[in-house]
Amino acid sequence: MPPTVFIVSDGTGITAETFAHSILSQFDLKFRLVRVPFVDSYDKAYATAEKINAAAIQEQRRPIVFTTLVDTGSNEILKGTQALVMDMFQSFIQPLELELDTKSNHAMGRGHGNADTEEYKNRIEAINFSLAHDDGQSNRSLAEADVIFVGVSRSGKTPTSLYLAMQYGVKAANYPLIPDDFERGKLPTALYDHRSKLFGLTIDPTRLSEIRNERRPGSKYAAPENCRYEVNEAEAMMRREGIKWLSSTHKSIEEIATTVLQEIRLDRSPY
Amino acid sequence: MPPTVFIVSDGTGITAETFAHSILSQFDLKFRLVRVPFVDSYDKAYATAEKINAAAIQEQRRPIVFTTLVDTGSNEILKGTQALVMDMFQSFIQPLELELDTKSNHAMGRGHGNADTEEYKNRIEAINFSLAHDDGQSNRSLAEADVIFVGVSRSGKTPTSLYLAMQYGVKAANYPLIPDDFERGKLPTALYDHRSKLFGLTIDPTRLSEIRNERRPGSKYAAPENCRYEVNEAEAMMRREGIKWLSSTHKSIEEIATTVLQEIRLDRSPY
Numbered sequence: 001m002p003p004t005v006f007i008v009s010d011g012t013g014i015t016a017e018t019f020a021h022s023i024l025s026q027f028d029l030k031f032r033l034v035r036v037p038f039v040d041s042y043d044k045a046y047a048t049a050e051k052i053n054a055a056a057i058q059e060q061r062r063p064i065v066f067t068t069l070v071d072t073g074s075n076e077i078l079k080g081t082q083a084l085v086m087d088m089f090q091s092f093i094q095p096l097e098l099e100l101d102t103k104s105n106h107a108m109g110r111g112h113g114n115a116d117t118e119e120y121k122n123r124i125e126a127i128n129f130s131l132a133h134d135d136g137q138s139n140r141s142l143a144e145a146d147v148i149f150v151g152v153s154r155s156g157k158t159p160t161s162l163y164l165a166m167q168y169g170v171k172a173a174n175y176p177l178i179p180d181d182f183e184r185g186k187l188p189t190a191l192y193d194h195r196s197k198l199f200g201l202t203i204d205p206t207r208l209s210e211i212r213n214e215r216r217p218g219s220k221y222a223a224p225e226n227c228r229y230e231v232n233e234a235e236a237m238m239r240r241e242g243i244k245w246l247s248s249t250h251k252s253i254e255e256i257a258t259t260v261l262q263e264i265r266l267d268r269s270p271y
Numbered sequence: 272m273p274p275t276v277f278i279v280s281d282g283t284g285i286t287a288e289t290f291a292h293s294i295l296s297q298f299d300l301k302f303r304l305v306r307v308p309f310v311d312s313y314d315k316a317y318a319t320a321e322k323i324n325a326a327a328i329q330e331q332r333r334p335i336v337f338t339t340l341v342d343t344g345s346n347e348i349l350k351g352t353q354a355l356v357m358d359m360f361q362s363f364i365q366p367l368e369l370e371l372d373t374k375s376n377h378a379m380g381r382g383h384g385n386a387d388t389e390e391y392k393n394r395i396e397a398i399n400f401s402l403a404h405d406d407g408q409s410n411r412s413l414a415e416a417d418v419i420f421v422g423v424s425r426s427g428k429t430p431t432s433l434y435l436a437m438q439y440g441v442k443a444a445n446y447p448l449i450p451d452d453f454e455r456g457k458l459p460t461a462l463y464d465h466r467s468k469l470f471g472l473t474i475d476p477t478r479l480s481e482i483r484n485e486r487r488p489g490s491k492y493a494a495p496e497n498c499r500y501e502v503n504e505a506e507a508m509m510r511r512e513g514i515k516w517l518s519s520t521h522k523s524i525e526e527i528a529t530t531v532l533q534e535i536r537l538d539r540s541p542y
Contacts, residue, residue: 003371011526012525012526012528012529013529014438014525014529015289015290015293018286018289018290019286019289019290019359022286022339022360023360023363023364023367024367026341026360026364026375026376027367027371027373027375027376028373028376029371029373037529037533038529062370064367064370066363068293070297084366084367084370086363086366086367088290088363089293089294089297091362092294092337092357092359093294093297095355095357096294096295096298096335096355096357099333099335099355100274100298100300102298102299102300104297104298105297105298105299114523115519115521115522115523115526116521120523124430124524127429127430127433131405131429134402158398158402159395159398159437162398162433162437163437166430166433166434166437166524167285248386250386250387251386252385252386252391253395253437254283254285255282255283255386257283258283258284258285258308258309262308
């Protein structure tokens with residue numbers, strides 16, 4: 001039976017869970033994860049402590065608890081349970097208080113997804129922008145874009161654009177490079193006014209063919225020789241036009257986004 | 272001058288930065304954040320250490336370093352700098368090794384955005400699904416949806432759907448409730464086959480009117496009385512049809528997603 005891991009937070013618990021996940025993935029074991037979000041009162045802390053103790057009895061072993069509760073009293077309630085309690089916040093906040101010679105404000109639910117902030121509004125606006133400027137749908141207000149991705153169909157432009165918008169409030173447009181462009185030997189006209197914002201994505205033709213075949217099996221669009229042609233032409237065009245680019249073949253949208261943020265010097269905080 | 276904070280990671284540094292951000296937001300201070308991703312060799316660790324020491328000299332104070340490096344040798348290089356080094360991984364991994372009576376595998380870049388996993392492919396597939404099923408665009412393969420959001424236009428359905436897809440690989444479709452539906456007094460027909468998957472979003476009419484006015488200033492669509500009418504009708508319909516719903520007025524997509532995951536019992540790990 002896999003060890004039970006509770007992730008207790010006064011907010012959504014998303015930051016805590018992502019972090020706990022990174023740590024747990026260092027072990028070649030399976031874990032049973034129980035996320036307990038919105039623990040923002042003593043009542044809820046006591047209810048959580050009961051759940052933890054019940055798991056300890058039932059499984060006859062100490063559960064593991066990651067907590068990012070900011071409230072000291074609630075944290076103490078958890079520390080009274082039959083569990084290995086790892087306090088993700090206080091471990092770092094106490095040394096920081098010493099170093100900075102200042103007290104932390106013990107504010108709950110900060111730093112992640114607060115809907116009533118300017119930062120949050122910017123993210124939602126960026127998502128709307130990226131959706132409206134997906135796949136070359138619109139040239140309107142392209143000047144507002146922070147970055148414009150170009151690349152052949154299915155090279156990863158759309159998910160990368162949405163990820164940058166959602167996580168960083170980056171207004172990311174994207175434009176497909178299509179056979180028409182290759183025949184003309186030129187980028188889509190609308191892009192020439194925004195060359196400094198262009199960023200290319202390319203992809204291994206064999207992988208591209210696989211991806212396109214899932215969408216349109218047996219089509220010319222998905223055929224290996226067509227994919228090779230499009231990718232070659234797109235790369236040649238990006239080289240000719242001096243557009244920075246990278247290959248998405250083995251890269252996740254997180255990895256592409258991190259590289260792009262460094263390149264376009266738009267390195268912003270996630271929220 | 273704000274203290275400089277380095278966030279050093281062997282991967283994208285996104286998990287580390289999100290977590291550091293939560294911790295730093297507990298202080299009413301400004302910080303200068305420097306993210307140093309992809310530190311996956313001794314050479315890069317030494318180069319990072321030089322940067323940290325240069326900052327210490329220039330600013331005449333110890334920088335703060337958050338590291339999630341898994342490699343012990345590289346971590347030691349950072350610990351030799353003139354900085355307060357907070358080791359986010361080892362702080363938790365060592366007690367876990369004891370508790371679980373097993374060694375961690377010290378694998379780099381795990382747990383976040385690895386493009387070559389089944390989990391990652393599911394996320395990309397979910398993004399494509401959610402885009403194809405945005406705003407009632409398609410009834411095809413609605414049976415594959417994990418959740419179908421309903422609500423008036425601009426109640427937050429699209430960003431929430433995309434967030435669930437991107438972070439959790441949840442296939443989230445969404446359907447607008449429009450005046451035609453209210454006149455008929457019925458949900459869009461296609462939805463009756465999937466009632467158990469429906470989840471409603473509502474919003475305060477005054478806030479809705481503000482949001483719609485940004486899009487279409489002075490329109491009937493954005494008028495306060497129209498927004499009140501639509502929201503009332505939508506809420507009445509959701510009540511009548513027994514659809515669970517929540518208000519997005521003061522909730523971020525993270526908060527909505529967390530609640531929805533609990534409701535639909537689809538609580539999955541983020542990565």
